[in-house]
Amino acid sequence: MKAGEEADRLFEEAGHKYAEALRLKPDYHTALGNWGNALSDQAKTKAGEEADRLFEEAGRRFTEALRLKPDYYTALRNWGVALSEQAKTKAGEEAGHLLRQARQKLLAAERVRTGSRV
Numbered sequence: 001m002k003a004g005e006e007a008d009r010l011f012e013e014a015g016h017k018y019a020e021a022l023r024l025k026p027d028y029h030t031a032l033g034n035w036g037n038a039l040s041d042q043a044k045t046k047a048g049e050e051a052d053r054l055f056e057e058a059g060r061r062f063t064e065a066l067r068l069k070p071d072y073y074t075a076l077r078n079w080g081v082a083l084s085e086q087a088k089t090k091a092g093e094e095a096g097h098l099l100r101q102a103r104q105k106l107l108a109a110e111r112v113r114t115g116s117r118v
Contacts, residue, residue, distance in 0.1 A: 011042040029069040033078060036061035040082035047089070055086040073112040080105035 018035040021028055036058040043054035062079040065072055083102035087095045110116070 007045060008042070011038060014038050027068050029065045029072055029075070032061045032065035032068065033072065033075040036065065036075065036082070037078055040078070040085065043082075044085055051089055052086070055082060058082050071112050073109040076105050076109035076112060080109060 015035065015038070018031050018038070021031040025031075039054050039058035039061060043051045043058065046054060059079060059082070062075045062082075065075040069075075080102045083098050083105060087098035087102065090098060
């Protein structure tokens with residue numbers, strides 16, 4: 001993975017591409033999910049408030065993808081992974097809260113994927 005300013009430029013370019021795809025096809029849930037993944041990946045290259053902002057933005061993209069396609073279990077799974085990654089940057093109750101949220105997303109993804117009541 002590229003680092004620093006070059007990585008930020010590429011992440012920004014990817015964001016523009018996802019925004020353009022959504023302008024052309026506003027219900028393109030996969031673009032929103034992938035944009036969430038990219039934001040989460042970028043957040044992992046940052047620290048502090050900047051990382052938190054990017055993780056939160058990723059969560060908004062996953063939320064929007066799920067609004068368009070509620071059974072999009074991949075978005076739920078990837079959101080759970082993003083929350084667990086964010087938890088690694090925290091300590092104590094804040095980390096615990098994020099891990100509980102991650103668990104909820106991952107269990108929901110499994111329920112949707114299998115059609116079960118896990």
